[in-house]
Structure formats: structure tokens, C-alpha cells
Amino acid sequence: MNHLVSPSILAADFGNLQHDIELINQSEADWIHVDVMDGMFVPNISFGFPVMEAVKKHAAKPLDVHLMIVDPDRYIKEFHDRGANGITVHYEACTHLHRTVQSIKELGCRAGVALNPHTPVALLEDIILDLDLVLIMSVNPGFGGQKFIGNTYKKFADLKRLTSGRKEDLYIEVDGGVGEHNVKDLVSAGANVLVAGNSVFSAAEPSSVIKNLKNPA
Numbered sequence: 273m274n275h276l277v278s279p280s281i282l283a284a285d286f287g288n289l290q291h292d293i294e295l296i297n298q299s300e301a302d303w304i305h306v307d308v309m310d311g312m313f314v315p316n317i318s319f320g321f322p323v324m325e326a327v328k329k330h331a332a333k334p335l336d337v338h339l340m341i342v343d344p345d346r347y348i349k350e351f352h353d354r355g356a357n358g359i360t361v362h363y364e365a366c367t368h369l370h371r372t373v374q375s376i377k378e379l380g381c382r383a384g385v386a387l388n389p390h391t392p393v394a395l396l397e398d399i400i401l402d403l404d405l406v407l408i409m410s411v412n413p414g415f416g417g418q419k420f421i422g423n424t425y426k427k428f429a430d431l432k433r434l435t436s437g438r439k440e441d442l443y444i445e446v447d448g449g450v451g452e453h454n455v456k457d458l459v460s461a462g463a464n465v466l467v468a469g470n471s472v473f474s475a476a477e478p479s480s481v482i483k484n485l486k487n488p489a
Contacts, residue, residue, distance in 0.1 A: 275464045277485045278303035278336045279443070281327065282318060283469030289323075292473065293330045299482040303336040303358070305447070307469045308351070310341040313365055314414030319356055328355030336467075338386065338447070340413050341365065345372050352379040358443075360384030360407050363391055373402050388413065389421050392481075393430040395430070400439055405465070406431060411448030420449025428462040452481060455488045 279301050296304055306327060309400035311317040313464045319327075327333060341347070344369075351359055354383035359376045363385050366372045376383040384405030385396065385419050389412055396406065411418035424446065435442050446463040452472035458466060466485055473479045 273467060275459050275486075276302035276443075277474045277482055278305040278465055278467050279482060280305040280374070280447070280467050280469030281309055281358065281472040282307040285473070289326065290330050292478075293327060295478055296482075297330075297332040299479045300486040301333060301482050302486075303465070304331050305336045305338060306356075307395075308337060308339050308341060309414065310471075313342045314340045314363065321350060324354040324356075326448065331355070334358065336360075336465075338384075338407065338467075339365075339454045340386075346376065348372070348375050349379060349437045352376075352381055356381055358382030358405065360386050360405060362386045362388065362413075363395060364388055368456055370402065377404075382443070384443070386413075386447075393427050393434060396431075398433065400434055400442075401485065403439070403442065405430060405443035405445055407445040407447055407467075408463075409448055410446050410450070412446065418448055425457075425461050428458075432462045450485075451486070452484050455485050459488070467487070 279296050287403035309316045327375040335355050336358050337351050337356040338360045342365055358381035359381045373383045382404040386407035388409050410420050410424040443465050444463050450466050450468040471480045472481050
């Protein structure tokens with residue numbers, strides 16, 4: 273499949289969020305990445321339900337919701353009801369991961385599981401066939417603008433071995449340190465969804481960066 277681009281609004285201008293969402297709408301981006309943090313699973317707090325509703329009001333692209341929260345089962349339906357098209361939970365935050373994934377799918381959302389940098393891909397062996405998406409964190413979650421962790425490339429290789437002949441249509445998403453400098457390497461390694469925040473919204477021309485991520489020279 274051709275790779276997708278999902279700009280993260282965690283790096284957007286919160287004072288002009290509508291403007292930045294409309295910028296994504298008019299760009300070559302495919303999804304809008306929404307990072308939800310609770311200050312417990314990660315040492316930061318981001319979007320709650322009122323902001324999610326405001327985002328949905330203006331978004332013309334599917335909302336790719338990434339829950340970096342403890343006990344995500346409590347809020348899955350609420351995020352669905354507020355416009356999430358896909359919901360990704362963390363392996364490390366789910367006691368009963370299979371049940372959580374099934375709850376997401378029953379709501380009609382794309383079901384994803386995220387892995388922190390220290391979490392091996394092999395732990396997905398028994399659930400990989402139930403997943404629509406695996407998100408490989410290439411930085412430690414919680415803050416934007418971090419340096420890309422090089423071991424991420426090994427994890428792509430491990431995931432491709434795990435899915436070969438079994439789950440060829442899996443979305444393989446990467447989040448953290450993604451930019452024009454490494455897009456070709458990431459896609460070649462197997463990533464087919466690129467989350468980019470700081471590299472997009474810190475640029476003078478965010479739409480041009482999105483275009484270059486979508487169509488690397």
C-alpha cells in the first residue's frame with residue numbers, strides 16, 4: 273500500500289487550532305493524529321473530550337486517536353462518540369488487551385496497539401491477527417520534538433517477520449522524530465503510516481512538509 277501521513281496536532285498552535293486543522297484538511301495528509309495524554313501513563317496532559325469535540329467539528333480527515341492513558345477501556349466509547357475513526361491503545365496500559373481491542377472493533381473503529389521503545393514486537397504474537405494497526409513508538413511517549421531511537425528499524429523488521437503471510441494489510445505506524453530527513457528510510461523499512469508533529473508545525477510552510485512526507489523526492 274502507499275504510505276499515509278498523519279500530522280500530529282499535539283505540535284499545533286493550540287491558540288489557533290481551527291486554523292491548523294483546516295491547514296491539514298487542505299493538505300495531502302491522510303489522517304489527523306490526536307495524542308491523548310493523562311499525566312499518569314505519560315508525564316504530560318493533552319486533549320480531553322471538549323477539545324476532541326472541537327477538533328471533530330473542523331476536521332475533514334479521519335481522526336487517528338492515540339490513547340496514552342491508563343485503563344483506556346473506561347473511555348473507548350466516549351472517544352468513538354466524539355469522532356474517532358481509529359483508536360490506538362498501548363500494550364503496556366492494557367491488562368486484558370484482547371478484550372480492549374475487541375471493544376474498539378465492535379464500535380466500528382480501526383483498532384491499533386502501540387508499543388513503547390522498550391517493548392518487543394514478539395509480545396503481539398497472539399493478537400496480531402486481530403489488529404488493524406501497530407504503532408511503533410520511535411521516542412518515549414509524552415512529549416514532541418524528541419530524537420528518533422535507532423533501534424526502531426529492528427522493530428520494523430521484527431514486525432514484518434511476524435506478519436509475513438498472515439497480516440499483509442496491517443497498518444504499520446511510526447511516531448516520533450519523523451521528518452523529511454528519514455521518510456524514505458522509514459517507508460523502506462516497512463512503515464506505511466507516518467506521524468509527524470514538530471517537523472510539520474515548526475516549519476514555515478507546513479503544507480509543503482506534508483507534501484514532501486507524502487511524496488519524498
